[in-house]
Amino acid sequence: MGVLVFIFFIQIAYVTLSTIRLIVMMKGNAKLASLVSFVEIFIYMLGLATVLDNIDAWYNLVTYCLGFALGVYTGSIIEEKLAMGYVTVQVITRKEDSDMPQQLRNAGFGVTSWVGEGLSGERLVLMVLTKRRRQKALVEKVKEIDSQAFVVSSEPKTFIGGFWLRRVQ
Structure with missing residues (x-):
């Protein structure tokens, strides 16, 4: 035994x-x-x-x-x-005049946003880089703001410059 x-x-x-x-x-x-x-x-x-x-x-x-x-x-x-590393989360919302970027920034996330074009019109596109351990909190916050938002995440291997470079170093 x-x-x-x-x-x-x-x-x-x-x-x-x-x-x-x-x-x-x-x-x-x-x-x-x-x-x-x-x-x-x-x-x-x-x-x-x-x-x-x-x-x-x-x-x-x-x-x-x-x-x-x-x-x-x-x-x-x-x-x-x-939950080692970082994730890039792309959020696409129908609310072009949404204050989602500012709400996410207020929650401590770095956000870059722009207006894109979807099948039926303009969309607000957000790119958020965060630590993997905060991904769940980010997605929950996005759903709270817009339950219909489209969310895709991926794991970046390298990033240079920008808001996160100062925070990572």
Whole structure:
């Protein structure tokens, strides 16, 4: 029973670290990703060696697979909680005379806005750059102001200049 528990939890730890390493690497922090990868592969080798030493029991392999699956789930939850990096949120509203840009600025968001043209007329377009952990608050504020607004978000890898450059540095 002790081997099963060890295999299960070592696999959860390995896959969770693997997920975190990948995210850290994608965010451009190669040094931290390298450090995490050292621990990750050490844990992986411990788990694999244990399974191979006990390969005669099919339930050890099943436990290894279950630990992997739960590790994926755990890693995704941790990634969501970390909410590393920034998002660019584009908001399109039908209210051309809307004070949404000012309301969002008052809530601490940096907003650039312009008038665009949609299928049935002019639209107010807003671009907002914010930390990922504030994305939910931003979307809730937009919905509060205009429940019909169209919202799209993406993750920028690089940005130079502007309002955010001073705040990020």
